[in-house]
Amino acid sequence: MTRESRAEWLAAATAALVIALSALFAALRNLSPLSVPAPQSAAAPPAPAVDAARIAAGRAAFERMNCAMCHSIAGRGNPSHPLDGVGSRLDRALLRAWTLGEGEAAAQLGGIAAMKQRNAADPELDALLDYLQQLR
Ligand code: HEC
Structure with a gap:
């Protein structure tokens, strides 16, 4: 060479x-964009915190127990005490206390508390509270 x-x-x-x-x-x-996980599509729902069947059972209990006589949700029922967003305002213990007229809520509810206390025996009480909890 x-x-x-x-x-x-x-x-x-x-x-x-x-x-x-x-x-x-x-x-x-x-290639590098392929190694980054694809963002979830906007249509994909976030992982459900509680299952839909339970929420439906809670909603049915709300109707059966005549809560709408005094409360409205999404414009349905008595508008004087709306429960829209109640899951953001109250934690589980307070939701329960107000639903059952117990503790501090009993004092504020007066005569209505006795009526609400009858709800304690309802078999769907937990589902009802789940339903209220997810009203954000
Ligand atoms: C006879 C009327 C009446 C009925 C029936 C009734 N409530 Fe109430 N409820 C009230 C009143 C009055 C308050 C207190 C006023 C308020 O905070 O909106 C209240 C408050 C509440 C609150 C707290 C609301 C908040 O924003 O702090 C929850 C939760 C609640 N009720 C759930 C229920 C559920 C669930 C039922 C059905 C099982 C029910 N209530 C049935 C009258 C009623």
């Missing part, structure tokens, strides 16, 4: 190496 041909070979090899490396770099840049 002559000195010139060796220099030419070296130049060609360097150029090939540069091309190969930039191709690799480009490929890695194009």
Whole structure:
């Protein structure tokens, strides 16, 4: 190999190496978005905190127990004491106390408390509280 041909070979090899490396770099840049988990599509619902059947049972209990005689939800029922968003205002213990007319709630409810206390025996009480809890 002559000195010139060796220099030419070296130049060609360097150029090939540069091309190969930039191709690799480009490929890695194009691939990298694939390694990032795809964001959930907007239509995908968030993981349900409580199951829909239980919420439906709670809603049915709310209707059966005539809560709407004094309360409204989403514009249905007596508008004087709306329960929209009650799950954000009250924790589970307070939801229970107000539903059953117990403790501090009993004092504020007066005569209505005795009526509410009858709800304590209802078999769907827990589902009812789940329903109220998810009214955000
Ligand atoms: C005879 C009327 C009456 C009935 C029936 C009734 N409530 Fe109430 N309830 C009230 C009154 C009055 C209050 C206190 C006023 C208020 O905070 O809106 C109240 C308060 C509440 C609260 C607290 C509301 C808040 O925003 O702090 C919850 C929860 C509640 N009731 C649940 C129920 C459920 C569930 C039922 C049915 C099982 C029911 N109530 C039936 C009269 C009633």
